[in-house]
Amino acid sequence: MWYVIQVFGGKEQTTLDLLKRFVDEGVLQEAFVPRREVMRRNDGVTTRVIEVLFPGYLFVVTETPRELCAQLKGVPAFTRMLGGSDKRFIPLNQSEIDCLEEFCGVNRVVEMSRGVIEGDKVRVSEGPLKGHEGIIKKIDRHKQCAYVDMEFMGRTKSIKLGLEIVRKNS
Incomplete structure (x- = not known):
């Protein structure tokens, strides 16, 4: 199942790196930051840049959300799993997953x-x-x-x- 973790905006990649270091591989099947390719103009020059699609959020794939939540406490950064309360976590629904996979592809960048x-x-x-x-x-x-x-x-x-x-x- 896919879950969303809230992090500080602008710190998505740093937190993703910490997550991969401090959470067991058996708990975390995949973790990524969806990105988009856009054009930016700087001093009259237009270039393609890659930026975060959902600022302040990481996406994770896990079958054990409770264990992941427990291990997030050991990550030296702000991390909070989104969803319900009382240790129940709401995964993304299948249509949201399909949409992200279709637009982002395997490299997790919307071109x-x-x-x-x-x-x-x-x-x-x-x-x-x-x-x-x-x-x-x-x-x-x-x-x-x-x-x-x-x-x-x-x-x-x-x-x-x-x-x-x-x-x-x-």
Whole structure:
């Protein structure tokens, strides 16, 4: 099952490294920080950068959430498993897992998508948003990104993903 651990924002990678050092491999099957590829402009130069998709959160795969929670107390950083109370932990539901796996792939990075605007519709020609044009809520052509609504821990969250618009047809 997949669970979410809250950490300090900006400290996701550092906490992930500590988690891998202080938690037994038998308890922690996988731990990762989902990321996205976006374009950033700095001093007039546009470059591709990789940034955290969900700031302040790590994702873990474990079959023993109680044991993981107990071992998190030994990690020298703020970590808190999200979910219920009274030592019950709520895993991500299967649709959330499927969505993350589809967009992030095995490298856990949502890559840039490319597309065109035809009239008032977007047609994505390559990338993870291809075939998912219906979930795009807003496009920012200047920042080369699209905003999509994604289910996360039972709530709808607006997520920014990289989308390069190569041309606009009227």
